[in-house]
Each structure stands twice: as structure tokens, then as C-alpha cells.
Amino acid sequence: MEPTQLVVDLSRWQFAITVLYHFLFVPLTIGLAVLIAAIETVYVVTGREIFRDMAKFWGKLFLINFALGVATGLTMEFQFGTNWSFYSYFVGDVFGAPLAIEGLMAFFLESTFVGLMFFGWDRLSRGKHLFVTYMVALGSNLSALWILIANGFMQAPSGARLDPFTMRLQLSSFANLIFNPDAQTKFVHTTAASYVLAAVFVCAVSAWYLLRKRHVELARRSFRMAAIFGLFASLAVITLGDASGFKDVGVQPPKIAAMEAMWHTEKAPAGLNLIAFPSSREQKNLWSLSVPWIGGMMLTHAFDKPIPGVFELEAQARRRIYNGIPALLALERLQKTPGDNRALTTFRQHEKDIGYAFLLQRYAPNVAKATPAQVERAARKTIPSVPVVFWAFHLMVYFGFTMLAFFVLATMFSLMRSEYRRRWFLRLSLWLLVLPYLTVELGWITAEMGRQPWTVYGILPTWLSASTHSVAYMIFSLAGFIGLYTVFIVIEIYLMRRAIIEGPATAPGKDDNTQALPTFVLKGGSA
Amino acid sequence: MTTSELLRYAGWFALALLALAGAAILSYWAPWYFAWVVGTVMIILITAFAGALYERQAREQGAHGEDPLK
Amino acid sequence: MEAYAVLKVIWWLLLGVLFMGIGIMIGQDMGVGTSLRYLGRTDRERRAVLNMIGPHWDGNQVWFILGGGAIFAAFPTVYATLFSGLYIVMLLLLWSMIIRPLGFEYRSKLDSPRWRERWDWALFLSGFIPMLVFGTAIGNALRGFPFRFNEIMQSFYPHGFGFYTLFNPFSVLIGGGMAVALSLYQAGAMVSLRSEGLILARAKRMMRAAAVLAMVIFTIGGIWLSQLNGYAPSGTIDPAMPANPLASSAIMAKGAWLHNFFTHPALFIVPILVYIALLAGSWFTRRNRPQWAWWSGAIAWMATIGTLGAAMFPILAPSYVNIDQSLTVWNASSSPRTLAWMLGFALVFIPLILFYTGWAFRVMRGKIRPEDIAQRDKKGEESY
Known part of the structure; x- marks a missing residue:
């Protein structure tokens, strides 16, 4: 009657694959939205049009990435029900609420305003457009907040009680659910990590332009802003990582022992x-x-x-x-x-x-x-599996400190205005791009593998949580997801690469000293 | 001062009080959420400032006739 | 009635509102995907059509996600039981819906006819299949599901629940057909608001056909429904009971879905409203009042979902394997505390969402002609 071990394992694999894949796109959305908001702020305050071009260019890359984040997020919203039936029944009273609030408060905000952010440049005043961009950034960050409140409950259940008459956890204190210290530290840690990822992304793409001496003005400004953004964000990630660990000693000692x-x-x-x-x-x-x-x-x-x-x-x-x-x-x-x-x-x-x-x-x-x-x-x-958790955690930490060191140098070189001369450093920035992606994924692995054998720590074991599907169903769905997602990532990387090679909407070669002219004049002239 | 101006100031004042009250509550119940609010605003401001600083540096260097590309 | 029972009913109504949001807002965008190859014959026409919903499809899609989240929060038993039971359908729904954002964002990124042709087909599939499946799932809610619970509330489908059981003629033709027809109508209304010339003429033709189709399906559906087995709770019904499906009982009887209508004849207004709205919509379309036609379509959706709700209340998901364990508004909801907190959030945020969605539509209003797309390309502006 119970789901067999194989079905539970396949369900776990499917969840892990789809969530890790989803998390390839989410951090860039969260971080880049904030960084674009900062860039556009400079445009609105100084009126220098190059900052508008920057906001538009990074916005274009943002959108390519955003599409996949949204698409793969759909899977996540429903996968608790499709594959973790008993889990959904058992914790739905508590766990469903933050998920629904995420939709109400955050996802609507982000998704409605993202359309205006890209198509509203001509229809909105500068101030209003800036407001729209901030709403996108706020929405994506609030999304993370509610998802991590939900995850925080799985890690350190608080605010709920098992009700013997309905055989499920029921909400006992909403305040304890949302102010759960575990959720708090996780939220700040995760969003700051997203900022770091976005900063590395912008640095890497800018470095690529600088190495080729294309769009130099745009790339140098972007590099400068991303370096500083990344520096402070890395400091925040490390502080919060420490705070998370400190909390977990009391809350999830087996995870700490494994880490x-x-x-x-x-x-x-x-x-x-x-x-x-x-x-x-x-x-x-x-x-x-x-x-x-x-x-x-x-x-x-x-x-x-x-x-x-x-x-x-x-x-x-x-x-x-x-x-x-x-x-x-x-x-x-x-x-x-x-x-x-x-x-x-x-x-x-x-x-x-x-x-x-x-x-x-x-x-x-x-x-x-x-x-x-x-x-x-x-x-x-x-x-939990000590080797997996130990290495996931340690690599995450080592990579994190590597990125901190990188941002210290990047900030220094940019402030000295010598980053464009240090070609080794630019090349390094380019290669560093894989690192934040690996790091955020390792972070998930540490948190989730470290919580095993539980879905809700200390209350509901993983084996009991899964739906009672047949092995054939699970193989079918797993194969479908892997196939579909592989095609998607190939397309997305191809389009992203193409958009980067194409570059911002200013004419290539000519640079931004001519920025007093509107960009379409430049484009029209070169066409 | 006209009435409408007075009302506007009163409105801003009320908003400031509300923000203060919110901050007080948030920092008590949710110190890390509070840290996020303050920290993110700070990071955005510093980043924006870094961008503006670039403009200034570029102007100063431009005055000395340096062209980074040559 | 006790406060807990009132909360349950309010959330049942709010769920209806979300279903209406899904139908009207996503349905309209999916209808555009389904009919893209008809509405736009050339690449430029198709791009013009896509850009009419371009700034909004993403926000609209959130109704679907919110629908999932709200069922999870307000009726977790339904979320847990049905979504795993409907596994194949859910996969079909998710896989086709996942393609849609990419269709919008990626289609016009490359200037190759083959690339765009493929994405046009992807947009067709990701508009048509989800609407068909959405309707089919609702159709199955009327047919009943083969689930039962064990003593610790794990749900099982002892006889399996395969592809052919799910895609039975009633659910596909009536549920799926109605959803597709209404989505095509709504897509036509949206496009006719923002187009002119050839595209407008095609959109209007489509709306008229879709309205007729919807009325035919709705009529057949009504007759068919009276011959189906319906469900109703039985025994002593305590609306404020703890939400435990093992502690309630229900009956199954032919024609029971019409029971509510015969006990409260005033409810017949709701299905009649479907006809009125669709006829009015056709009339407004002929009289060149696209705005009114759009709202008529919205009302037709509301009345269709209203009819479903009126027929089923208080049943949410009947089980024909263990009829007593059928899920109802009373035995499948969240605890009073969760329902109350969620209601607070809904009361604050749903009006706010409607407000800024309205603002977004106002900012982006206006006609889009195929020539505008060429103009945007020239200026290096973002467009689909």
C-alpha cells in the first residue's frame, strides 16, 4: 500500500532535478532585477542616457532568463500535489498558505510589472518607469520570501501542531510561521546569494566586451556597478550563512554534524x-x-x-x-x-x-x-548522507569566499580605473561565471540533503510523503522532464549567447560619446 | 503655507511615523527581515553611487586628455 | 452558521473567483495562442497579434499559479488527492504550459521562418492543450474520481486512473470543448480591442463562431449532465465539522447534479446568463463595441463557472470508489485559522492586483498594426 522505495527515490530525483533546474534561473531574476533598478536609478538621477541603454540591455538578458524561470516555476507550484500527495495533505494547512500568499503578494506584482518594464519605456515617464522597475525587483524578492518561509517550515517547523482528528499539521500561530528564524536567515542568505550571482553574471559579460573592446563605455560602467554590488552582497551572504549555521546547531544538529x-x-x-x-x-x-x-x-x-x-x-x-x-x-x-x-x-x-x-x-x-x-x-x-552534505557545504563555502576575493579585486581595479588593462583579470571574470551557479545549487543540496530523512524535520519522514504512483508513471514523467528541460536549456543558452554577441542597441564600434543622439538615429545611420 | 501644503506635510509626516513604527516592530520580531530591508536599500544606494562616481572619474580623466582605449 | 462554516463557504466562493480569473485572463491568452495561425497569416500580422497581449500574458498567467496555491492553502485535501490522481493530465498541462512563456519570449528572437513556424505551432499547442485539459479536469469533477483514503489519510487510486479514464467523452467534449470555445471567444474580443483591418475582421468572425459553439456545447452538456450520476452529502451534515473526509457520508444518484437547481429554482438564472451573455456578445461584436463584447465574454465565463458551482455545491471532488469519502467544502478545507489569515491577505491583495492590472492595461492600451512592429524593430525596441 505504501509507496515503494523505488517510487520514493524516483520522486525525490524528479523533485531535485526540477528544483535545481528552476534554481538556475531564479537567482539571476532576483539579483538582476535589483541591479537593473540601481542602474536605472542612476539614469533617473543623472539623466545620462548611457545608463538607460544599460538598463535596457541588461533587461533584454533578464527577459530571456525570466521566461525559463517562470516556465519551470509552474512545475514547482503543482509538484507537491502531483508527487508528494501525503505531504500535501499532512502540511497543506500550514505550507499552502505561504505558497498562495506568494502568488497574491509577489508573483502578480512581478509578472504584471515586468510587461510594463519592457514595453513601457515610451509610454511612461522616467519616474513612473523607475517605479515599475522597482516593483519588479520587489516582487521577485518577495517571491523568495514566501517560498523560503515555506521551506523554513520544512527545516524548522514552528507555528503548527499535529491535530489527531484531521491527522495533519494545523496552523497554531501565523506569526511563528512567518517570523521563523530559520526562514529569516534563509531568505536573506538566498536573496544575497542571488545578488552575488547576478553581479558575477554582469561582470562576466562586461569583461567579455572589454576583452573585445566592444561597448566599452557601457561595459565599464556595468562592471563597476556590479563589482560593488557583488562585494557587499558577498559579505551579506557570508554573514547570513554564519547566522544560518548558528541557528541550525540548535534546530537541526544532524545536518550540522553531517556538514x-x-x-x-x-x-x-x-x-x-x-x-x-x-x-x-x-x-x-x-x-x-x-x-x-x-x-x-x-x-x-x-x-x-x-x-x-x-x-x-x-x-x-x-x-x-x-x-x-x-x-x-x-x-x-x-x-x-x-x-x-x-x-x-x-x-x-x-x-x-x-x-x-x-x-x-x-x-x-x-x-x-x-x-x-x-x-x-x-x-x-x-x-543524512555525511559525504554528500559535507562536500556540498564545504565547496559552497570555498566558492563563496573565492567570489568575495574576486569582488574585492574587481572593485579595487574598477575604482583605480585599470580593470580594462588587466586582461588576465577580465579572462578570469569570464571563467568565474560557472562558480555562482554551482554555489547556489550546492547551497540547495546542503539544505535539502541535510534535512533527510525528513520532508518536515522531525515530524514527517520522506518515505511517507510521496504519492503512490507506479514506477512506470514515474519513469515516464522523469524522462519527460529531463527531455523537455534539456531542449529548453540548449535554446536558452543559444539565445542568451546570441543576445550578448549582438550587444546593446547602440551601434557597434561607435561608442557612447555620441550618446547625446538618440540610439535609433545611430542604428538608422549604420543600417 | 497653504492648507494643501500643510496637508501634504502632514501626510509625509504620518508616512514617516508609520515607517518608524514598522521598523520598530519589524526589528523586534524579525531582525533579519529588517536587516534585509536596510541592507538591500543600502546596497542599491552604494551601487548607484558607484555608477555616479564613474561618471565623475571619467570626466576628470577626460579633462586630462586620457583615452582609456589608446 | 458557525464562523468556520462561513469561512469555508467564502473560500469556496473565492476559489470560484480564481477559476474565473483563470478562464477569463489566461483563457484569453491561450485562445490567442490557439488561433494565432488563423488571426495572423503573415509573420508581421502574427507578431502584431502577439504584441497585443505581449505585456500582459505573464501577469495573466499568475491566475493559474494562484489557483494552484489557493487550492493548496484553502482545500489542501483536494490539492493532495486530485493532483496526484490526475498525474497524467497534470503532466500534460504542465508540459504544454511550460512551453508557452518560451513561445512568447523566444519566437521572434531569431529572424528565421522555420524557427518562427515551429514556435507558432508550440504556441498553438500550449494554448489549445491547457484549455482542453483545464476543461477536461472540470468535466471529470462532474464524473467523479476513483480515489479512497486509508486510516492515516493517504489517498489511493486502487483501480488506477489512466489516460482513457480521464479523457472520457463527456469530460473532453463538454468540459474541454466549453473551455476552448470560451477561450477563443475571449481571445477574439481581446484582439478586436487592439486591432484593425484584416485581423479585426478575422477576430470578429472567430468570436461569432465561438459564441455559437459555446452555446451548443453548453446545451448538450446540460442534457448530458441530467443523465449522469450526481453526488450529494447525506446523513447529518455539520458544515463546521473538522476537515476529515473519513467522518462524512454521501450518496450517488442519477441526475443529482440538478438537485440544487430544483430546490432553489432562482439558480436557473445562472445558466440562462450564459446564453444571454453570449448572445449579447455577438450583438456587440456586430455593432463594433469590442469593449462590451469583452465584458460579455467575461460574464459568460463567470456564469459557466457559476453554473458548475451551483450544480456541485457543496461537493468539490466526488469519489465513485468510496462515495462517503467524496470531498466537500465541509470536509476538505483548511483549519479556521488558516482560512481566516488567508482571507485577510486575499481581501487586501486581490483588489490591489485588480487595480494595478487595470493600470497596466490602461498604460499599454491602443491599437497595434503590423506596420508598428516594423517600426519598433527599426528603433531597436523590445517586441515579441
Whole structure:
């Protein structure tokens, strides 16, 4: 009756592929919208037309990217229902609200104004057009806010309570849901990361022009603004990454243990593994390079707080499984006789660990008769894959610092007005473009793989969440998505490349000292 | 001062008070959301300033007859 | 009635509003996609037609996303049960809808006739299929679904729920046909607001044909519906019950979908309004009043969805495998707290959305001629 392991795995693969793919486009939308707003602000304040050309040019690239972001977002809005049926039932009362509010408050704003942003240049005054651009930026950022409130709930459920009569989580405090500290740090971390990605994108494209000595004036101004934008955004990402980690020590210790590949609880302050080769099977690091003390200090912001290691967490999980079993049994009794007050009392006493009993059900369908070996298996399952999470996290951090260093140099060179002479640096900027994309994806992998085996941490295990589809359906849909998405990305990269080669709407070769003339005069003249 | 002007100032004043109250509430309940509001506005302003600074630098350099491309 | 029951009804009504938004706003854009190859014969004509909805299709599409989000938030049981049951249909809907944004954004980016021809077909498919599927899904809601719940509320489709079950004649011809016909009408109305000459003449011809088609389908649908098995809750009905489908009961009977109409004959106004609106729309079209014709089409959509709601209330999704577990407004909604908070947001933001959508349409109003497109290209301006 339950979804088989293969179906659950295929559903997870499909979700992972579609969400990681969606997230190739979303950060550029979020970040570039803000950067374009800043550029257009300069245009409105100074009246220099080159800044309008810049806003239009980056806007053109924005639109190519935006289309795919919107298209792949459609999948996400419905995939909870199509593939995670029980999850949707179980958390819909809480989780559906931020998703709906995202549509009401953010997505409508962004999508309605994006049309005016591109087609309204002639029909709107400068001030009004600037307002429209800011609304697009605000809308895309608010989108991220509500999605991350929803995700924050999965990571650190707060503001909800399991209702035994409807067998689902029900909202108990809306304020706790939206002011969830996990959602807060995630939101700022994610949007700032999006700004960084957009900044690298603009730097890379500008560098490409500078290397070819095309559209130099436009490219140098863009490079300058993006460098500064990226510098501050990188600082914000790192600060918030730190804040996220600090929060997670208390909220999701298994994720932290996996991120740091900490098998044993060390004496505080714990060391920090810079490089490690953890083995899940042997439950130890085959090799590691670590620095003493730093890890504990960074994660707990204190000298005397230990970070629990994997073995300690498994022992805790074992206790919670045993504590959760009576809650699940009481719940089953309540399903049969809703008026059973004894069962209700038992349920209330043990409800905080009921998720662990759900987890055990995978290995012992009748939890009342679970053997110690089955409990042990479930307890070991509460630790996410240490190698995957460790490396996703560490690469993300190393890449993040690389980009910070890049922006320090970029800002310096741009302020010295020497960036166009340093061809090695321009070439580096170009190659750096892959880095932010990898980094944001690694961030998702850290957050989501680190939460396993749960969809809602500590409450609803992943295996129970999936829809009961057949394997054939899953293979069909997975193949369809992969095929369709592959075609899309080929087209999008092709068009993006073409738009970049074509360049802004000013005449190539001639440059922007002639900008006093409207651009169409230039184009008409060269045609 | 005319009545309409007075009303306008009163309106702006009310808006400022509202913003202050909002900031106070937000910073208490949601320090990171508050940080985002302040931080993003700041990043946009600094970025815009960097763009304007470029214009100034270009003018000054142009006065000295330097052409970056040659 | 208790506050919880009132909230449930309000959200049922709001869901109707969202369905109307989907029908009118997205339907109009999808109709443009479906009829693009008819309305525009040359590439320039087609581009003119695309640019008439160019600045708005993206905003309009959000009605669909909001529809999904609102069902999730207000009736999570429906979202969880139907979307997994309708897996193949949902995939078809999503895959065809995903192509649409790309069709708009990418079609005119290259100056190659083959490229554009392909995207024109993509726009046709991504306009026609989603509307057909949207209508088919609603048709299936009248036919019933083969789901049931176990004791912890996992939903199952014990007999499977395949392609052929979903695409039954009633759902495709009546549900799907009605949705496509109304979307074509609305597309014609939109285009006739912003076009002149040949394109305008074609749009008007299409509107008249679509209005007739819609009326025919609606009539057949009504007769067919009276022969179908309908559903209704039974036993003691407590509208303020905790939302648990295991705790309610329902019956299935031939013609039960007309029950509400016969107990409240005033409801017959709603289906009659469909005919009135479509006839008025045709009349306004002939009299060159496109604005009025557009609103008539909008009212026809509202009345069609209103008819559906009047027939089904309070059933949302009947199950013919376990009739008692049929989902109703009473047993499938969110908790009172969620419904109340969401209502607050809806009351603030839906008027705001309507306001700025109206502003966007006002800013971009005016006719678009094929020559304007050439002009825009010359100036290096953005256009589809």
C-alpha cells in the first residue's frame, strides 16, 4: 500500500532535478532585477542616457532568463500535489498558505510589472518607469520570501501542531510561521546569494566586451556597478550563512554534524574539518585535515558549547523513537474512536516524537512489535548522507569566499580605473561565471540533503510523503522532464549567447560619446 | 503655507511615523527581515553611487586628455 | 452558521473567483495562442497579434499559479488527492504550459521562418492543450474520481486512473470543448480591442463562431449532465465539522447534479446568463463595441463557472470508489485559522492586483498594426 522505495527515490530525483533546474534561473531574476533598478536609478538621477541603454540591455538578458524561470516555476507550484500527495495533505494547512500568499503578494506584482518594464519605456515617464522597475525587483524578492518561509517550515517547523482528528499539521500561530528564524536567515542568505550571482553574471559579460573592446563605455560602467554590488552582497551572504549555521546547531544538529563530518562529540570548542573523506558505511572520516577549536567557535559563537557528533545524535534518535511509539499507537486508537480521552492524553504526552515513530514504520510496519535491530536501523537513518552534505557545504563555502576575493579585486581595479588593462583579470571574470551557479545549487543540496530523512524535520519522514504512483508513471514523467528541460536549456543558452554577441542597441564600434543622439538615429545611420 | 501644503506635510509626516513604527516592530520580531530591508536599500544606494562616481572619474580623466582605449 | 462554516463557504466562493480569473485572463491568452495561425497569416500580422497581449500574458498567467496555491492553502485535501490522481493530465498541462512563456519570449528572437513556424505551432499547442485539459479536469469533477483514503489519510487510486479514464467523452467534449470555445471567444474580443483591418475582421468572425459553439456545447452538456450520476452529502451534515473526509457520508444518484437547481429554482438564472451573455456578445461584436463584447465574454465565463458551482455545491471532488469519502467544502478545507489569515491577505491583495492590472492595461492600451512592429524593430525596441 505504501509507496515503494523505488517510487520514493524516483520522486525525490524528479523533485531535485526540477528544483535545481528552476534554481538556475531564479537567482539571476532576483539579483538582476535589483541591479537593473540601481542602474536605472542612476539614469533617473543623472539623466545620462548611457545608463538607460544599460538598463535596457541588461533587461533584454533578464527577459530571456525570466521566461525559463517562470516556465519551470509552474512545475514547482503543482509538484507537491502531483508527487508528494501525503505531504500535501499532512502540511497543506500550514505550507499552502505561504505558497498562495506568494502568488497574491509577489508573483502578480512581478509578472504584471515586468510587461510594463519592457514595453513601457515610451509610454511612461522616467519616474513612473523607475517605479515599475522597482516593483519588479520587489516582487521577485518577495517571491523568495514566501517560498523560503515555506521551506523554513520544512527545516524548522514552528507555528503548527499535529491535530489527531484531521491527522495533519494545523496552523497554531501565523506569526511563528512567518517570523521563523530559520526562514529569516534563509531568505536573506538566498536573496544575497542571488545578488552575488547576478553581479558575477554582469561582470562576466562586461569583461567579455572589454576583452573585445566592444561597448566599452557601457561595459565599464556595468562592471563597476556590479563589482560593488557583488562585494557587499558577498559579505551579506557570508554573514547570513554564519547566522544560518548558528541557528541550525540548535534546530537541526544532524545536518550540522553531517556538514562538518563530526562523528564524535568533541570537547568544546570543537575542531573544524577543512577537508575530509567521510565514509557513511564505516561511520568515520577516512582522512581529514582539521584545525582545532575553530569549528565550535564559529558554529556556537562560544568557547564552551559542544557540537553533538553523529553517534550522540543517533543515541538521541533512539530515545525519541521509543518515546514516539506510544504517540503513534494512541493516534491509531483515536482514528478508530475519536472520543477516547485516554488515548488523547497519551498522544499529547508523546506527540513531539511521533515523527520518529513514522520513521520507524518504514522498517517495522507494526511499531508496537519493533525489534531493537529495527529501531537501530531507523536511528541510523536519522543522519543524512555525511559525504554528500559535507562536500556540498564545504565547496559552497570555498566558492563563496573565492567570489568575495574576486569582488574585492574587481572593485579595487574598477575604482583605480585599470580593470580594462588587466586582461588576465577580465579572462578570469569570464571563467568565474560557472562558480555562482554551482554555489547556489550546492547551497540547495546542503539544505535539502541535510534535512533527510525528513520532508518536515522531525515530524514527517520522506518515505511517507510521496504519492503512490507506479514506477512506470514515474519513469515516464522523469524522462519527460529531463527531455523537455534539456531542449529548453540548449535554446536558452543559444539565445542568451546570441543576445550578448549582438550587444546593446547602440551601434557597434561607435561608442557612447555620441550618446547625446538618440540610439535609433545611430542604428538608422549604420543600417 | 497653504492648507494643501500643510496637508501634504502632514501626510509625509504620518508616512514617516508609520515607517518608524514598522521598523520598530519589524526589528523586534524579525531582525533579519529588517536587516534585509536596510541592507538591500543600502546596497542599491552604494551601487548607484558607484555608477555616479564613474561618471565623475571619467570626466576628470577626460579633462586630462586620457583615452582609456589608446 | 458557525464562523468556520462561513469561512469555508467564502473560500469556496473565492476559489470560484480564481477559476474565473483563470478562464477569463489566461483563457484569453491561450485562445490567442490557439488561433494565432488563423488571426495572423503573415509573420508581421502574427507578431502584431502577439504584441497585443505581449505585456500582459505573464501577469495573466499568475491566475493559474494562484489557483494552484489557493487550492493548496484553502482545500489542501483536494490539492493532495486530485493532483496526484490526475498525474497524467497534470503532466500534460504542465508540459504544454511550460512551453508557452518560451513561445512568447523566444519566437521572434531569431529572424528565421522555420524557427518562427515551429514556435507558432508550440504556441498553438500550449494554448489549445491547457484549455482542453483545464476543461477536461472540470468535466471529470462532474464524473467523479476513483480515489479512497486509508486510516492515516493517504489517498489511493486502487483501480488506477489512466489516460482513457480521464479523457472520457463527456469530460473532453463538454468540459474541454466549453473551455476552448470560451477561450477563443475571449481571445477574439481581446484582439478586436487592439486591432484593425484584416485581423479585426478575422477576430470578429472567430468570436461569432465561438459564441455559437459555446452555446451548443453548453446545451448538450446540460442534457448530458441530467443523465449522469450526481453526488450529494447525506446523513447529518455539520458544515463546521473538522476537515476529515473519513467522518462524512454521501450518496450517488442519477441526475443529482440538478438537485440544487430544483430546490432553489432562482439558480436557473445562472445558466440562462450564459446564453444571454453570449448572445449579447455577438450583438456587440456586430455593432463594433469590442469593449462590451469583452465584458460579455467575461460574464459568460463567470456564469459557466457559476453554473458548475451551483450544480456541485457543496461537493468539490466526488469519489465513485468510496462515495462517503467524496470531498466537500465541509470536509476538505483548511483549519479556521488558516482560512481566516488567508482571507485577510486575499481581501487586501486581490483588489490591489485588480487595480494595478487595470493600470497596466490602461498604460499599454491602443491599437497595434503590423506596420508598428516594423517600426519598433527599426528603433531597436523590445517586441515579441
